[in-house]
Amino acid sequence: MIYRSKLLRILLASPHSDVWNSRKHIHMGLAYLAGSLRAHGYEVEIWDASVEADIETLDDKLARDPFDVVGFSAPTPLINNAWDEAKVAKKHGAITILGGPHLTLQPHESMEKDQVDLVVRGEAEYTIVELLAALERELEIARSRQQTDSPRLSPLETQSEFQPVLFDREAGWANILGLSWRDKSGTIRHNPDRPLPDDIDAIPFPAHDLFKIDRYTNLNPLTDGLDMKARSFTVVTSRGCPYKCTYCSKPITGDTWRGRSIDNVIAEWEWLVKDLGATEIGITDDIWNLDKQRAKDLCRALIKAELNHVPWVTIHGMKVNNTDAELFQLMKQAGCKRVGFGVENGDDWMLRHVIKKGQTIEMVENAFKWAKAAKLQTMGFFIFGMPGETEESMEKTIRLALKLDPDLAHFMMAAPFPGTEMWETLKEHGNVFSDTMDWSQLAIQDNKAHFAFTDLDKETVERKWHEAHRRFYLRPRRIARIAIRWDTWQRFPYYLKTAANMLLGLGEREAAAA
Numbered sequence: 094m095i096y097r098s099k100l101l102r103i104l105l106a107s108p109h110s111d112v113w114n115s116r117k118h119i120h121m122g123l124a125y126l127a128g129s130l131r132a133h134g135y136e137v138e139i140w141d142a143s144v145e146a147d148i149e150t151l152d153d154k155l156a157r158d159p160f161d162v163v164g165f166s167a168p169t170p171l172i173n174n175a176w177d178e179a180k181v182a183k184k185h186g187a188i189t190i191l192g193g194p195h196l197t198l199q200p201h202e203s204m205e206k207d208q209v210d211l212v213v214r215g216e217a218e219y220t221i222v223e224l225l226a227a228l229e230r231e232l233e234i235a236r237s238r239q240q241t242d243s244p245r246l247s248p249l250e251t252q253s254e255f256q257p258v259l260f261d262r263e264a265g266w267a268n269i270l271g272l273s274w275r276d277k278s279g280t281i282r283h284n285p286d287r288p289l290p291d292d293i294d295a296i297p298f299p300a301h302d303l304f305k306i307d308r309y310t311n312l313n314p315l316t317d318g319l320d321m322k323a324r325s326f327t328v329v330t331s332r333g334c335p336y337k338c339t340y341c342s343k344p345i346t347g348d349t350w351r352g353r354s355i356d357n358v359i360a361e362w363e364w365l366v367k368d369l370g371a372t373e374i375g376i377t378d379d380i381w382n383l384d385k386q387r388a389k390d391l392c393r394a395l396i397k398a399e400l401n402h403v404p405w406v407t408i409h410g411m412k413v414n415n416t417d418a419e420l421f422q423l424m425k426q427a428g429c430k431r432v433g434f435g436v437e438n439g440d441d442w443m444l445r446h447v448i449k450k451g452q453t454i455e456m457v458e459n460a461f462k463w464a465k466a467a468k469l470q471t472m473g474f475f476i477f478g479m480p481g482e483t484e485e486s487m488e489k490t491i492r493l494a495l496k497l498d499p500d501l502a503h504f505m506m507a508a509p510f511p512g513t514e515m516w517e518t519l520k521e522h523g524n525v526f527s528d529t530m531d532w533s534q535l536a537i538q539d540n541k542a543h544f545a546f547t548d549l550d551k552e553t554v555e556r557k558w559h560e561a562h563r564r565f566y567l568r569p570r571r572i573a574r575i576a577i578r579w580d581t582w583q584r585f586p587y588y589l590k591t592a593a594n595m596l597l598g599l600g601e602r603e604a605a606a607a
Contacts, residue, residue, distance in 0.1 A: 102162040108174035109142035123297030129218040133295040144308035155185035164190040167190040179208040199343035212273040231264040323373035342512035374405040392427035401428035409436030413460035421467035431470035439493030440486040447481040473499040478554035487557040
């Protein structure tokens, strides 16, 4: 019997999260992998714990509906959850694959886990297809040696369920760029990195239709959608960012910016609106407006295609130094409702010498002024507690937030992720220890500071963070604005919980310490 790819079933999974808040958002990384696999004839499904686990656990799903391969994607704070879920998949006889930012930076850490068979590094749309082709060859080799024609993966199941699979070099594993694997001797092999593809138009569209979209309520864990019941999809119009912000790690998409063609983006946008019934769209590029003229051309194309009746937002912060008044006017005409800006800090010295953001306070103020003039909702992201931060600079950040007065302000405490300049700075000063690090503690939405640096202690950072929330959101005008919004009362339990955490959390911490 010839083993055919249509018999190989793949489940792509996002693990359960204990570190994000209650908001649910679709996983574009898995969507792109699923799209690539489907384009090559594989049967693939997506399982997202954030909308599935309350209905059916991964354990129950695999017991009811077994898959040959289960792939997990996880950022650094969720890597522990991915390891746990990989054990579940191994229990059901699946080959396990892990990928994502953390795995790209620290693949050996996961390869040392017995429940992890393979690790893919970097952008993986091509890697995973080559990997599955190698797995088919592996099975053919195993069957020829065992003289079996079983269509399942049983020829590889020669060890206990929690031992990793050892692969035969004859199947071509060593030739797959961006892959980490184990050979028959049990040696962990890290193949050379895969170069970033220049032509991202050639990558198949993400498999948006595989998501149970009605179960999702938000576009992103940091931003509320415009409508709680919207069919919210996301679009990636470009990949990568050339800027070198010290808190940011870009292990997947890299430091080079690659934009999709306008026609390619519009084709996906039309599919979402006309075929999948999207009522809200979020652009989730790292920096979609790096090429300002391209951003304007995209807006004009949306207007021409008559897609501007569906509201959209920029989920991640736009670069304020690549904006002008015309861009925001075009965005408004193209259907944009909300823009986000990575403000980060209210001190020009901090922006230039510590964060290395490539922007000034004047640029920030102009961007907000132009966006508001275009009648766009605004959203600002602010970071507290960067290495080199002072209480004075945090006070400047609060004052700038009050001056800018965005519709939404997100105050976060600096989290040191592997691969960032901030991580290396803290490691040099003994503030982070990767061999004993509890990765789940690195959630940017946590209400606790992640480190102290020089004369700035954690308690001061936390105090200013809570103070920022109180001073921004407890202003009478702000309270009135929130109270009259139609969605406030729909989301009242969530807002109440969030307010208790952000506004009152400091008191709880002090009481516990007393």
